[in-house]
Amino acid sequence: MEILLGLMIPFIGTAAGAGCVFFLKGQLKPVVQKALLGFASGVMVAASVWSLLIPAMNQSEHMGKLAFLPAAVGFLLGIAFLLVMDRVTPHLHLGSEEAEGPKTSLKKTTMLVLAVTLHNIPEGMAVGVVFAGMMAQNTEITLASAMALSIGIAIQNFPEGAIISLPLRSEGEGKGKAFLYGGMSGIVEPIAAGITILLFRFIEPLLPYLLALAAGAMIYVVVEELIPESSEGEHSNVGTIGFAVGFVLMMILDVALG
Numbered sequence: 333m334e335i336l337l338g339l340m341i342p343f344i345g346t347a348a349g350a351g352c353v354f355f356l357k358g359q360l361k362p363v364v365q366k367a368l369l370g371f372a373s374g375v376m377v378a379a380s381v382w383s384l385l386i387p388a389m390n391q392s393e394h395m396g397k398l399a400f401l402p403a404a405v406g407f408l409l410g411i412a413f414l415l416v417m418d419r420v421t422p423h424l425h426l427g428s429e430e431a432e433g434p435k436t437s438l439k440k441t442t443m444l445v446l447a448v449t450l451h452n453i454p455e456g457m458a459v460g461v462v463f464a465g466m467m468a469q470n471t472e473i474t475l476a477s478a479m480a481l482s483i484g485i486a487i488q489n490f491p492e493g494a495i496i497s498l499p500l501r502s503e504g505e506g507k508g509k510a511f512l513y514g515g516m517s518g519i520v521e522p523i524a525a526g527i528t529i530l531l532f533r534f535i536e537p538l539l540p541y542l543l544a545l546a547a548g549a550m551i552y553v554v555v556e557e558l559i560p561e562s563s564e565g566e567h568s569n570v571g572t573i574g575f576a577v578g579f580v581l582m583m584i585l586d587v588a589l590g
Contacts, residue, residue, distance in 0.1 A: 334475060335463055338482045339525045342459060345486030346452075346518025349493025353510045359498045363570050368491035369562035370571030373554045374578025375488035376455075382586040383481040384458060384547035387465065387473055388540040402540035409541070410548020414454065418556070421450055441500050441513065448496045448517040451557060454549030455485050456521035460528025461542045467529070468536055480589035484582040489518055 360368070388403040395401060422436040422443055436443075462481050465473035497514025501507060528535070528542075535542055562571030 345489035347515035349490035350514030370574025371578035374575040378582035380547035406541035406544025407548035410545040414552035451553035456524025458546035460525030
């Protein structure tokens with residue numbers, strides 16, 4: 333039951349954020365969007381370091397001076413994984429008029445949802461891998477630290493849900509449909525996490541690599557999407573402040589609960 337709750341918490345955060353479409357009129361102000369994007373970036377970077385990369389290296393201590401190897405290899409594989417996903421999935425980033433990936437006739441609203449769904453995959457993988465590590469019992473990953481990661485991702489998913497549902501509403505979608513699209517963009521997270529848990533017995537020997545792979549995929553999203561979007565135009569310093577707040581909050585969550 334605790335594991336199921338842990339897997340669902342990030343999705344609940346996305347759905348709650350998408351629910352803002354019932355209470356707010358129009359899109360969020362650009363300065364607020366920048367703050368929220370920066371905040372999400374900070375949470376994801378801190379989670380990648382404290383919840384994923386450091387445990388990956390700690391679990392590889394038996395390799396001596398090469399303890400960094402699984403973390404380094406997994407991290408680069410995570411970057412490569414998202415690079416490929418970016419190329420093969422048609423999607424459209426918020427505030428952009430030009431779609432990325434293969435040419436398609438999909439609606440703009442659909443490609444906006446696909447963009448968010450795309451970078452929710454590594455977050456789901458991260459939660460699944462950490463809970464798999466907790467289940468292994470021979471690692472330093474505890475239920476508290478796994479929950480800390482879930483809560484941290486849910487916190488950054490809340491503004492993410494609002495950032496996707498409100499523009500959909502502005503594009504002419506009804507409130508219910510905008511909420512559905514915004515909320516369902518996060519359903520990939522518990523699905524990815526659940527698949528990771530189901531494959532647990534096969535992936536246990538590769539746990540350090542998979543922890544780092546999830547970290548690499550999350551950092552790719554931050555560097556390729558979130559930080560550029562938060563620093564464009566005026567008020568770029570607001571994104572930086574948001575990053576600092578998100579980073580510190582996730583660091584506190586992981587250390588305090590872990």
